[in-house]
Amino acid sequence: MFDVDTIRQDFPILNQKVNGKPLVYLDSGASSQKPSSVVQAMDECYRTYYANVHRGIYQFSEKASAAYEGARKKVARFINAKSWREVIFTRNATESINLVAYAWGRHNVKAGDTILITEMEHHANMVPWQQLAAETGARVAYIPVDGRGYCDMAAFDRMINDSVRLVAVTQMSNVLGTVTPVGEIAAKAHAVGALVLVDGAQAVPHMPTDVQAFDVDFLAFSGHKMLGPTGIGVLYGKREILQEMPPFLTGGDMIRQVTFEGAEWNDLPWKFEAGTPAIVEAIGLGAAVDYLNRLGMHQVRKHEIELTAYAFDQLGQVEGIRIYGPPDPTARGGAVAFTLGDIHPHDLATILDREGIAIRAGHHCAMPLHQKLGLTATARASFYIYNRPSDIDRLVEALDKARELFSI
Amino acid sequence: MFDVDTIRQDFPILNQKVNGKPLVYLDSGASSQKPSSVVQAMDECYRTYYANVHRGIYQFSEKASAAYEGARKKVARFINAKSWREVIFTRNATESINLVAYAWGRHNVKAGDTILITEMEHHANMVPWQQLAAETGARVAYIPVDGRGYCDMAAFDRMINDSVRLVAVTQMSNVLGTVTPVGEIAAKAHAVGALVLVDGAQAVPHMPTDVQAFDVDFLAFSGHKMLGPTGIGVLYGKREILQEMPPFLTGGDMIRQVTFEGAEWNDLPWKFEAGTPAIVEAIGLGAAVDYLNRLGMHQVRKHEIELTAYAFDQLGQVEGIRIYGPPDPTARGGAVAFTLGDIHPHDLATILDREGIAIRAGHHCAMPLHQKLGLTATARASFYIYNRPSDIDRLVEALDKARELFSI
Amino acid sequence: MDDFYRENILDHYRNPRNKGRLENPTHTHEELNPLCGDVIRIDLHVNDEGVIDQVRFDGKGCAISQASASMLTEMIQGKTLDEAKQLSKEDILEALGIEIGPVRLKCALLSLKVLKAGIYGLPNWTGEDEDDW
Amino acid sequence: MDDFYRENILDHYRNPRNKGRLENPTHTHEELNPLCGDVIRIDLHVNDEGVIDQVRFDGKGCAISQASASMLTEMIQGKTLDEAKQLSKEDILEALGIEIGPVRLKCALLSLKVLKAGIYGLPNWTGEDEDDW
Numbered sequence A, B: 001m002f003d004v005d006t007i008r009q010d011f012p013i014l015n016q017k018v019n020g021k022p023l024v025y026l027d028s029g030a031s032s033q034k035p036s037s038v039v040q041a042m043d044e045c046y047r048t049y050y051a052n053v054h055r056g057i058y059q060f061s062e063k064a065s066a067a068y069e070g071a072r073k074k075v076a077r078f079i080n081a082k083s084w085r086e087v088i089f090t091r092n093a094t095e096s097i098n099l100v101a102y103a104w105g106r107h108n109v110k111a112g113d114t115i116l117i118t119e120m121e122h123h124a125n126m127v128p129w130q131q132l133a134a135e136t137g138a139r140v141a142y143i144p145v146d147g148r149g150y151c152d153m154a155a156f157d158r159m160i161n162d163s164v165r166l167v168a169v170t171q172m173s174n175v176l177g178t179v180t181p182v183g184e185i186a187a188k189a190h191a192v193g194a195l196v197l198v199d200g201a202q203a204v205p206h207m208p209t210d211v212q213a214f215d216v217d218f219l220a221f222s223g224h225k226m227l228g229p230t231g232i233g234v235l236y237g238k239r240e241i242l243q244e245m246p247p248f249l250t251g252g253d254m255i256r257q258v259t260f261e262g263a264e265w266n267d268l269p270w271k272f273e274a275g276t277p278a279i280v281e282a283i284g285l286g287a288a289v290d291y292l293n294r295l296g297m298h299q300v301r302k303h304e305i306e307l308t309a310y311a312f313d314q315l316g317q318v319e320g321i322r323i324y325g326p327p328d329p330t331a332r333g334g335a336v337a338f339t340l341g342d343i344h345p346h347d348l349a350t351i352l353d354r355e356g357i358a359i360r361a362g363h364h365c366a367m368p369l370h371q372k373l374g375l376t377a378t379a380r381a382s383f384y385i386y387n388r389p390s391d392i393d394r395l396v397e398a399l400d401k402a403r404e405l406f407s408i
Numbered sequence C, D: 001m002d003d004f005y006r007e008n009i010l011d012h013y014r015n016p017r018n019k020g021r022l023e024n025p026t027h028t029h030e031e032l033n034p035l036c037g038d039v040i041r042i043d044l045h046v047n048d049e050g051v052i053d054q055v056r057f058d059g060k061g062c063a064i065s066q067a068s069a070s071m072l073t074e075m076i077q078g079k080t081l082d083e084a085k086q087l088s089k090e091d092i093l094e095a096l097g098i099e100i101g102p103v104r105l106k107c108a109l110l111s112l113k114v115l116k117a118g119i120y121g122l123p124n125w126t127g128e129d130e131d132d133w
């Protein structure tokens, strides 16, 4: 069923040499590669039935509309939404979160209120709340990350009170890999009347997601990290909440009626989709969801737990390495941040690139977390369905070369 | 040089039958088809060098970054921007206009101010200003459209005064086809200290655009109407103005530095591009610009003037037809709205679809204009580089059949 | 030409049944097709036995929306409110007797939406989309 | 291994020249590489003849940014401010002696950016992008 060699046939891009060495792609945390079926689904649209959606009374437009709305239903089912009307297409997780900060936040958060987020949030789930706080006089409070990289739930219990309007928390850290207990967080937040936004950018591509089981109010994620194209993201929101929210962007498609005096909004989800949407990208995302469904998200998660365990084993033997985040592979995802002696992560990435290995180096859009760790940057290897143990072996070899070169 | 038959070889989608009849695609005003080179440029990225941009220190990421930023430079040159830093990638023209309404409008428009727009604006260039007015206490005033479909410049002269903060005007109406004198409007607006935003969604794909010659402050347009993919749009803004504006969406990539206390913004244009951008879509748009440059925008315009003249000739002979907008083909673009007797435009579109002809029917996201015309809907045929006189002949034939069927 | 615009449809469009307004409706509601701005209004009169004894529709629109509204009024006239509530999308499509694409479906079902959304008090009934997954 | 990290670069990285701070700089400025958070600060002392008689750089960063900063200080020491202003991207790359991709270019040019943006008063000089089109 889940066979990496078979899967890799769907990703011919991986079968290349870089700097004369076979490519090892370990940057899926930043963005995943795309299976042929996704690229083909988009090509097919452009080559055989492309047209603008929704309003066209002719075959191409009707077919494109059906494909676009069909993709929405696939995504809705993938996260187990109650209704496809709860799925809004955006550009990326970042826009999804900003949509909530503008359309919900500006109308529901006041001076004195608290927005609770964790110290390990990606800038996408931090800066919008800092901005909202600056504009409204609310404050952002940070749930600490403990020494092992876990969300400090005892601290959360102390911090959650009825001044909290929103708890915005990542489901999986893109640096530490930590999986957070979003179900528990949601229950406790709801108990004090706060809403819960989950940043699923790292989690949704890698493990089963059930918005009804978690009972979260908003879930944001990006297509490009889950085998889908760039230019498409998702905001899930509970219907009752979305219904009450004013629109965010305004213009065509999101209105029911416009006069010179004002406008009336369209039904959900279109109220939040102004202008020509990312039609073909949504169709591509639909094909990505199909692909993941064929593999099975439980299998995807299992594969990554195995790879992560192997990575901890092998990387742990490299002298001078320091790995961040929980060591228990079942409590984390396959994004593994590390440093090697005093070699700057940028230098490490360059050395690895010259060995054909693609990793990421920097602050991974989590500067405050790095500040807390006392670092400016880390190196990060991240895994997905097409990675194999031998990719990790190649990484380890290259790290050994780096140690030699920098004499550590 | 400009040979439609040769051009059509780059658009295999057009070479199909719909309902058993050869397709005639007359809905480029809603969205254009894409030449093979655009689809190929995107495929090539996904199949050979795809990666996230900006921060990756490895070959794919560097290549993807160069391609993404290279596309920006192509677009900047295409509209003759002074610097590529003045080109911001968005999802579509609608988002571009909303960006200005939020990031410039919320900070520069106050109670008592006026935002001047025309009666023929698309909802995308109307509703955001109505919303801004509702929030700030400013008012939207409408420059009238005269009986022939022209922007009433005498009225504009009376309406422009120093309460006006912004003149937001379409460069080409998507219903009437009217080309507006944006250079003159900009000069007069600047004389009273107002800024000028031009909605170039219909104009930029169809005629040469020079933001420096027009001296406009903002220009918004969409990739999907100019041979590019969905999911990508452009906001041009003068550098000095963009520099002073706070960001719109916040998150990764648009920051220089984030702490738990707050953030510092990145340089232009990235300050306005939060999160993973529509990387591959930008690359596709770059390929579309290359294609248009090869044809030459003066040639594109010339071709459409010829087609529009032919359309007026031929359609004018259909009994019971009423065509809207200026009849002078040099004063308008190739979007031709009409009604036929009392046949509802929806019925017309359905009948034409069954003849293989794709047109649009409805209010074309310009309800207030239709209200003014005393209509709820019109039918609209719109042309682009791949259309031929014979497409118009087919349209006329099918309209004759509709007249028969509805006995008018 | 093909048979999309069947005799039947054009007849109801050109000669609508029960067009107009009631003086003393017990129920009245109108809805807009946001696609094109077409509006349909339906007035009902339900008598003491719970039977729809009078019905009128009003509005302007395309042949499909007008014909289906006209047919709808014939279908509910003389029914009880409860019987009329059973009316489904399929009933309308059967009456029209054509295959219809997703966009024009909104036209075909506009009058049913007026009934469901307004008169039966189901404000979120959107015509066709909800159960379709 | 290949020759990206040449002897030369590693030597400047491990044994930086002119590292530290000046007590009485006439010019001082620091810049951040937003890519990674690395910071470089340069202190200059320009004497009465307009000659840079003392220079120090400080900061933490990768081998490329540190080595190029170290090399830069050697290149401007003893020059007049005007002479130092002529320093270009190409001079830095020549000193490093390697082909460098667009991302690491930001590392390589961070110290030059400190000079241009702060000390020469060109706040909008961004290192490499501006003229590149």
Ligand SMILES: Cc1ncc(COP(=O)(O)O)c(C=O)c1O
Binding pocket: A252, A274, A275, A276, A277, B029, B030, B092, B093, B094, B095, B122, B124, B125, B170, B172, B173, B174, B199, B201, B202, B222, B365
């Ligand atoms: C004049 C005009 N402005 C704005 C738009 C909105 O473009 P988009 O839907 O791509 O945002 C359109 C497209 O329909 C248009 O014709």
Ligand SMILES: Cc1ncc(COP(=O)(O)O)c(C=O)c1O
Binding pocket: A029, A030, A092, A093, A094, A095, A122, A124, A125, A170, A172, A173, A174, A199, A201, A202, A222, A365, B252, B274, B275, B276, B277
């Ligand atoms: C945890 C997390 N949240 C949010 C984002 C932002 O995603 P995007 O850049 O696609 O908006 C990322 C991606 O880097 C992420 O890892």
